[in-house]
């Protein structure tokens with residue numbers, strides 16, 4: 016009896032945040048994921064999509080990604096002998112040096128039919144195996160592993176593509192199906208992500224069904240199958256659910272069906288705060304924010320954490336979003352935390368504006384008049400004041416005569 020140890024990891028998002036404070040993090044996390052896998056004797060590494068953050072990654076990102084993908088190449092594989100791939104009705108034997116990385120493109124790597132996606136490129140360079148619409152068979156003495164996959168497609172096409180694929184388990188093998196889509200069961204009702212697939216739609220008869228895409232982890236029994244969502248190796252969306260569990264990889268033992276999660280030893284923490292207010296002024300909101308985050312930074316962390324602030328509610332009359340002195344907090348914690356602020360209450364303010372406009376409408380002012388009033392009000396706060404004919408300017412803008420409007424402003428500026 017010989018088992019195959021399979022590492023399952025996803026959504027590295029190579030290149031994510033390269034231009035900011037989180038430069039290098041996507042590579043560092045993926046490196047840790049590969050190291051855990053190899054230290055624990057993985058003989059196959061499965062990655063269900065979004066290895067890259069962009070469908071056409073910059074060369075620097077590609078270079079770093081290749082460095083990571085070369086790590087398992089250097090490890091001699093233990094007796095996995097026969098490998099073949101079935102694709103487009105053709106079957107061919109393949110040779111892979113080192114520990115194979117079996118992957119599919121995710122939604123971030125999606126490209127139209129006329130173009131090669133980055134996974135096809137990397138497969139050609141022998142850095143991974145792309146199992147989109149393919150069937151991969153590995154044999155290790157008496158153990159046979161079959162991996163099939165469906166790359167990420169736009170959500171509204173997902174069900175159609177899944178049905179077209181007609182994935183079926185291979186007899187006498189450990190069968191694995193990998194894909195990269197949203198699932199209705201995992202999306203909160205108010206989420207902005209969409210999905211057309213449900214757990215019920217997934218192919219039957221597989222031992223493991225693995226989904227990338229959703230960045231938090233989950234594992235559950237699904238009929239006779241085991242369903243695994245490894246989550247991402249990096250925080251990209253700062254969702255509340257991501258603050259509740261750590262990033263890492265799964266290791267699966269094909270003989271015992273043992274499944275174990277291994278967290279990345281060094282990872283950035285996410286603190287998530289939802290702050291609701293009702294009629295507070297900007298200073299009071301700032302105090303609420305300070306109080307909420309005071310515990311976050313109490314203990315020394317290996318990496319500056321992400322502090323996600325989700326602000327909702329209504330500010331006191333006369334205050335607007337721009338009045339809240341977030342810069343104060345940002346400056347105070349520079350280098351100690353990375354802030355991500357969602358200002359949902361801006362929508363509240365917007366709603367208020369609309370209701371004000373409605374009121375004005377009731378008072379029988381035309382939209383054009385209201386617009387002109389707003390423009391004049393705003394101009395008063397600039398150097399232009401009465402420098403030019405604002406009514407004519409407004410009309411030019413309304414008629415989309417941008418050139419002329421521009422000329423008018425420039426002519427009067429002198």
Ligand SMILES: [Mn+2]
Nearest residue numbers: 026065121228
């Ligand atoms: Mn992703």
